[in-house]
Each structure stands twice: as structure tokens, then as C-alpha cells.
Amino acid sequence: MNLNDFLIPTGDVCRRPGPFDRIVLSSRVRLARNLQDTPFPGRANKSERQNLLKTLKPVIESLRSMKEGYSEELSKLKRLEKQILVERHLISRELASKSQGSAIVLSMDEIFCVMINEEDHLRMQAILPGLQIKEAWKSIDKLDTMLESKLPIAFSSHFGYLTACPTNVGTGIRVSAMLHLPGLVMAEHMQQTITAVNKLGLAVRGLYGEGTEALGNVFQVSNQMTLGESEIQIIERLNKVVLQIIDNEENARAKLLETKPKMVFNQIGRAYGILTNAHIISSKEAKNLLSLVRLGVDLGYFPDVDPAVVDELFIVTEPAHIQYGEARSKSPEERDILRSNLLLDRLSNMPRPVMKAPILPIEKIDPKDQETDEEKE
Amino acid sequence: MLCNVCKKNKATVHLTQMLEGEIKKMDMCESCAQNKGVDDPGISLVDLLVGLGPAASDALAGMPSGQKPSNCTTCGYTQVDFKKSGRLGCPDCYVTFENGLNQMLRSMHKGLKHSGKAPKNYRNTRELAARSKKLEKELQKAVDEERYEDAAVIRDSLKALAETLHGVEKAATASS
Numbered sequence: 001m002n003l004n005d006f007l008i009p010t011g012d013v014c015r016r017p018g019p020f021d022r023i024v025l026s027s028r029v030r031l032a033r034n035l036q037d038t039p040f041p042g043r044a045n046k047s048e049r050q051n052l053l054k055t056l057k058p059v060i061e062s063l064r065s066m067k068e069g070y071s072e073e074l075s076k077l078k079r080l081e082k083q084i085l086v087e088r089h090l091i092s093r094e095l096a097s098k099s100q101g102s103a104i105v106l107s108m109d110e111i112f113c114v115m116i117n118e119e120d121h122l123r124m125q126a127i128l129p130g131l132q133i134k135e136a137w138k139s140i141d142k143l144d145t146m147l148e149s150k151l152p153i154a155f156s157s158h159f160g161y162l163t164a165c166p167t168n169v170g171t172g173i174r175v176s177a178m179l180h181l182p183g184l185v186m187a188e189h190m191q192q193t194i195t196a197v198n199k200l201g202l203a204v205r206g207l208y209g210e211g212t213e214a215l216g217n218v219f220q221v222s223n224q225m226t227l228g229e230s231e232i233q234i235i236e237r238l239n240k241v242v243l244q245i246i247d248n249e250e251n252a253r254a255k256l257l258e259t260k261p262k263m264v265f266n267q268i269g270r271a272y273g274i275l276t277n278a279h280i281i282s283s284k285e286a287k288n289l290l291s292l293v294r295l296g297v298d299l300g301y302f303p304d305v306d307p308a309v310v311d312e313l314f315i316v317t318e319p320a321h322i323q324y325g326e327a328r329s330k331s332p333e334e335r336d337i338l339r340s341n342l343l344l345d346r347l348s349n350m351p352r353p354v355m356k357a358p359i360l361p362i363e364k365i366d367p368k369d370q371e372t373d374e375e376k377e
Numbered sequence: 378m379l380c381n382v383c384k385k386n387k388a389t390v391h392l393t394q395m396l397e398g399e400i401k402k403m404d405m406c407e408s409c410a411q412n413k414g415v416d417d418p419g420i421s422l423v424d425l426l427v428g429l430g431p432a433a434s435d436a437l438a439g440m441p442s443g444q445k446p447s448n449c450t451t452c453g454y455t456q457v458d459f460k461k462s463g464r465l466g467c468p469d470c471y472v473t474f475e476n477g478l479n480q481m482l483r484s485m486h487k488g489l490k491h492s493g494k495a496p497k498n499y500r501n502t503r504e505l506a507a508r509s510k511k512l513e514k515e516l517q518k519a520v521d522e523e524r525y526e527d528a529a530v531i532r533d534s535l536k537a538l539a540e541t542l543h544g545v546e547k548a549a550t551a552s553s
Contacts (some may be wrong), residue, residue, distance in 0.1 A: 035469055039452045043466040119464070141494070148496040154468035160491025162468040166478060167485055169471070171493045201487070228488020 002322070003081045005213035006070045007088070008110055014311040018130015022298050023246050025178040025218065025311070026089070029136040029235075030125040031144055032163045032172035034154040040164035041101075041117040049101030049117050054313055056121065059150050060105045060114045065143055067108070074102040083320035089127065089178075112143060119164050120172075122147075131246075133175055133239050137231060160227060170227030177242045178207075182217040182253035182295045184245075186264070190219075193245065201225050202241060207287075216314060221245065245308055253299070267357040268296040276347050278340045282332075286317045288340060301353040313346060391415035449473040449509060472507040509538045 018024065034040060035056075041049055053073070061071050074082065074095065082096040091104055095118045102117040115123040124147075126140040147153075154162040161172040168174070184190045194204045203224050206214040221242060223234050256264050271292035274281075294310045296302050315321060322335045324341070328336065386406030396506045448455050450473065455464030471478065482489055511526060512535045519528035 036468055037451070039467040040465065042462065042464050043452055043454065144494075145497065153496050155496050156468075156471060156491070157495070158490055159471050159494065160495070162465075162471050164464045166463075166465065166482055169482070170486065170491045225486045227482060227486035227491060230493035232493070 001070060003070065003077065007084075010088075010312045010315045010321075011308065013088075013110065014308040014315070015306075016129040018128060019107055020246055020308075021061050021130040023249050024131040024242065025180055026127050026129055027133045027136050028089075028125055028127045028174075028176045028178075029133065030123060030174040030176075031140055032120040032161065032168045032174075033122040033124070033144070033147070034120050034162055034164070036152045038121065038154075041119065041121060044101075044117075046100055047077045052121060052307070053101050053103055053116060056116050056151075057103055057105065059147070060116070060122075061269070063143060063146055065107050065112050065139075066105055066114075068104040069112075070104070072104060074104065075099045077104075080304075080320055080323060084324060086358070087315060087318040087320050091115055092118060092123070095123075100177050111139065115158065120168070125210055128190055131177060131239070131242060133177060133235050133242070133372055137173075137175070137235050141231070142224055160351075167224075168226050171231050171234065172182055173226055173231050173234060174222055175238050176222035177238070179221060179242070179245060179249075180217055180291065180294065181245070181249050182221055182291050183249045183256060185217045186214050187252040187256055189248070189252055192247065197221060197241060197245075202235065202238060203264055210363050215284055216291040218287075218291070253295075257299070264295075264299075265301075265353075268292050268299075268301060268353055269355065272296070272350075272353055275343050276350075278343070280333075280336045281340045281343065283317055283319055283322075283339065286343065287314060290317070296353050296355075301355045302350065303354065305350055309346065309350075313343065317342065378404050380404065380409050382406070382409035422425050447473060451507070472511055505538055509535060512538065 018026075035052070038044070038052060039048060041052075044052065057071060057073075060066060060288040061069070077085075082091070085091045085104065086093055086096050088110075090106060090113050092109065092115065095102060095104065095115045098117065102115070105116070106116045107113070111126055111128060113125050113127070115125075124140060124143060126143070128136045128139075153238040156162060160170040163172050165167050181190065181193075184193055197204050201224055203222050204220065205220045207216065207218045207220070221238065223238055225234075275289050275293065277284070290310055290313050293302070294307060297305050297307045297310055317339050319332070319335055322338050323330055324339070380386045380388045381404050383406060386408070388404035389407055390405045390410035392403045392405070392410075449466055449470045451469035452467035454470050454473070455478070456474065459465060459470070465471065465474070477490055512531055516528055516531040516535065518532055519525070
């Protein structure tokens with residue numbers, strides 16, 4: 001099947017609601033698993049990897065969660081298609097760089113994704129919108145349990161699940177939440193936040209994980225340690241930290257509006273102005289400006305604008321998404337022009353922001369957060 | 378500034394990362410950075426520190442280095458391979474390189490012993506078999522070197538291991 005026919009339209013993905021989705025874009029739990037008696041993908045030769053793929057792929061495809069899913073070998077995907085999957089956060093950049101002997105199996109709802117022969121034989125993840133770390137763990141735990149009845153998983157009573165890199169050994173779990181934190185960045189509290197989170201043994205990374213820049217004020221918070229603590233302990237801690245960051249972000253936003261409303265209005269107004277008037281715009285600039293517009297939507301300055309419209313633009317302005325559907329390969333400069341056209345087109349019906357002080361966002365926010373709190377319990 | 382790795386070329390790639398509240402910095406030249414896969418976002422400083430640096434050498438010092446590097450009996454991986462890539466070769470490498478690994482894991486993780494989920498159908502026969510293989514090798518070495526006291530200790534652990542292995546297999550047959 002064609003990848004693009006399979007993928008859920010970006011707008012629909014962005015419209016999926018989740019708790020605290022004003023700030024938490026998504027929650028992800030990833031497990032690393034390997035087979036006994038088999039060299040890890042980095043050590044295995046090409047034919048070993050291909051044989052392994054032949055064994056693993058049908059087993060993953062047969063899982064109930066993967067029914068009518070998308071399954072393809074990386075060698076059969078075009079570079080652009082791999083990039084699309086990366087931009088949608090469905091596969092890692094590491095998997096995208098692979099070809100022979102690696103594959104992706106994606107569930108129809110795009111919640112589950114299993115990467116075969118990435119750094120480990122299996123990397124399986126569950127992604128859910130908003131803050132749903134525990135739910136994501138429950139989902140992937142179930143899938144993992146089903147799998148272990150079919151495959152001889154490498155496990156030691158001492159070291160737990162054995163992984164290619166010792167940094168993942170034990171639970172093999174990587175729990176992360178993607179957070180939009182323009183308030184903390186604007187208030188210059190981000191460095192402080194990162195330091196505090198690091199002290200708790202958690203990492204703060206950019207939009208695409210390890211070694212990437214925090215474009216568009218989007219940060220990923222994830223666990224570093226995998227051995228010596230149970231999955232539940234790791235998840236509880238991360239959840240607590242994320243709730244605290246959400247609180248800090250809301251406070252930073254409220255404080256900024258109280259002390260420097262004009263600075264905030266100025267940034268949001270200028271962002272809107274540039275996005276709707278630019279003729280050439282890079283994906284980096286677009287993301288940083290879209291972040292401010294999203295903040296404006298959160299604060300109620302763009303009445304009747306669905307935040308999903310802005311969230312979708314975050315994805316569709318990425319290079320591969322701009323290139324996709326174009327007959328001929330475009331240079332970065334040409335993409336910058338196409339990107340500005342797209343933004344102009346999508347935002348043409350969006351009225352200018354209405355920013356009249358005093359606006360008390362906290363009062364507006366509270367009922368929603370209360371609701372989600374109750375839902376969670 | 379010179380490259381930390383080859384100590385020859387000018388360092389143009391600078392990597393900074395927070396690890397448990399400590400700032401770790403590395404400066405490398407382009408080709409060393411590429412060799413270490415720094416332009417590949419799949420890598421982290423943890424991996425680099427595992428591969429080289431004084432901390433890593435300390436951690437690896439606990440490995441039975443000696444004159445001959447110890448190979449993993451299953452995949453043939455050597456300590457040098459591990460030092461270079463920061464990745465292990467196969468699941469059994471965890472037994473082969475256990476001594477050195479423990480020290481390294483201590484600096485990386487909360488604890489040294491797994492806590493949490495385990496496969497339902499887990500039978501640790503494989504692991505025990507690998508362990509006993511390793512002990513047999515050590516026993517032979519101790520005998521060759523006429524370290525009879527050590528040999529006796531190893532023989533006892535081997536015996537205990539064989540009993541466990543037997544017990545596990547019995548339990549497995551009984552339950553299936």
C-alpha cells in the first residue's frame with residue numbers, strides 16, 4: 001500500500017484530544033527488546049538481519065493491534081517517505097537511515113509503531129495525544145506481553161531485558177512527553193527548568209529527540225535510567241515532573257501577562273504578521289512563529305480558531321511534507337517559497353489577534369484543567 | 378583547540394550535554410566526530426563516554442583484560458569492539474563482559490539489578506548455561522595456573538549453578 005494513502009490526514013491526528021493538550025502535545029512509551037541467541041542489529045551481518053526480519057515481521061503483523069496496519073521494509077521506502085515518517089514522529093532518524101534488513105510496522109490508528117532492526121531487534125512504541133504516559137505504558141505493555149509469548153526474548157534475571165546499548169538495559173523503557181513551553185522560554189526560565197529536571201535523572205531534549213534543537217519552543221522530557229527501577233516508578237516520576245512543568249508554564253504565562261503584557265502581545269502580533277505576509281520562510285522560522293501563534297490561541301487572542309489548525313501547520317511546513325506532492329525535487333530556497341504560500345493559504349481566513357488587556361488567562365484555563373484532572377482519576 | 382579523540386586535528390565539533398546535573402563537554406574534529414557518529418542523532422554523549430575518556434577506561438579496567446582480550450563465546454565480540462562502539466554484540470555479551478559492565482552500569486543507572494517487568498515464560502536456563510560455560514573456562518584457567526583455592530571456589534559455584542539449572546529445567550518440564 002502507498003504510505004500516503006495509509007497515513008491519517010495530519011489535521012485529524014492534530015484534532016485528537018488529550019488531557020493537558022494546551023501544553024502536552026503527546027506522550028510516548030518505547031520498549032527495546034531483543035531475541036536470544038541472535039547478534040544485535042549492529043553486530044549482525046546483512047543476511048542475518050534479513051533472516052531475522054523474515055522471522056519478526058509476520059509475528060508483529062499478526063498482532064491484534066496491528067490489524068490492517070502498515071508494514072514495509074525500509075529498503076522499499078523512498079527517502080522522502082522515510083522523512084515524512086520522521087516528521088510525524090512515527091519512526092526515529094536512526095531507523096530512517098537504515099535500508100536492507102529493517103522494517104516498520106504501524107497500526108491503523110498510528111498509536112503503535114514497531115521498528116524492526118533499529119539499534120535493537122525490536123523498538124516498539126505507543127504514542128497518545130496529551131498527557132497520557134500511563135495509558136501509553138498500559139497499551140505497549142499489553143502488546144509486549146502478547147509478543148513475548150511468541151518470541152524468545154533476551155532477558156536476564158540480573159540485568160533485565162538485554163539491549164545493544166547498556167544505557168537501555170533493564171526495563172528497556174524510554175518514556176517521554178513532548179511539551180510546548182513558550183512561556184518558560186519567554187520568561188527565560190527554561191535553563192533553570194532543564195537543570196532541575198536533569199537533577200532528577202531525566203533528560204530534556206529538542207523536537208526530534210536526542211541531539212536536536214528545541215525548535216518552536218517544543219521540548220521532550222524523558223527518562224535516562226532504565227536499570228534498577230521498575231517501569232511504574234519511572235513513569236510515576238516522569239508524570240509528576242511533567243505535571244510540575246505544566247504548572248510552571250501556566251504560571252510563567254500568567255506572570256508575563258501581568259508584568260509585561262505588551263511584550264507578549266508584540267511577539268504574538270508580529271508572529272501573526274510575518275506568517276501571513278512572508279514570501280520566503282524557513283521551516284525553523286515558521287516553527288518559532290507558529291509557536292507564538294499557538295500561544296495566542298491558548299490565551300484566547302484568536303477567538304474561534306481551533307488550535308489543531310496551528311498544530312497541523314507545525315507538521316505540514318516541515319521540509320518533506322512541503323516536498324511531498326511536488327512533481328520535481330525542490331531546493332531549500334524553493335521550499336521556503338512554497339512554505340510561505342501554504343501558510344498564507346491556511347491562515348488567510350484567520351482574523352488578526354484581538355489582544356486587549358486585561359485578559360486573565362488563568363480564570364479561563366482553570367475549568368478545563370479541572371475537568372481533565374477529574375477525567376484522570 | 379585540538380580534537381579530544383585523535384589529538385591531531387583542530388576541533389570543530391563541540392558537544393555539550395547534561396548528565397545527571399553535570400555538564401560534560403567533548404571537542405572533536407570533523408572526521409573523528411563522523412567516526413563517532415555525532416552527526417547521527419541516534420548518538421548521545423553517554424555513548425561516547427562509554428567508548429573512550431578516562432571514566433570509561435576506569436569502568437573497563439574491571440574487565441579481565443590481561444594479555445588476550447576476552448571474546449564473547451556466542452558472537453565473538455571483543456572488549457575492544459565494545460570500547461569502540463559503546464554497543465554490545467549480542468545478549469550473551471552481558472555475561473561475557475559482566476565484571477566491567479557492572480562498574481559502567483553503576484554510573485549510568487539507578488541500580489545494578491533489574492526491577493520491573495519480566496517475560497512470563499521466562500526460563501533462565503540460557504543465562505545459567507552461559508554462566509556455567511564462563512565458569513568452566515575460569516576453572517580451567519585456575520587449574521592451569523595452579524591456583525587451587527580459587528579453583529575450588531569456582532568448582533563450588535559451578536556445582537550450585539548446575540543444580541539450579543537442573544531445577545529450572547525440571548520445573549519447566551513439569552509446567553509444560
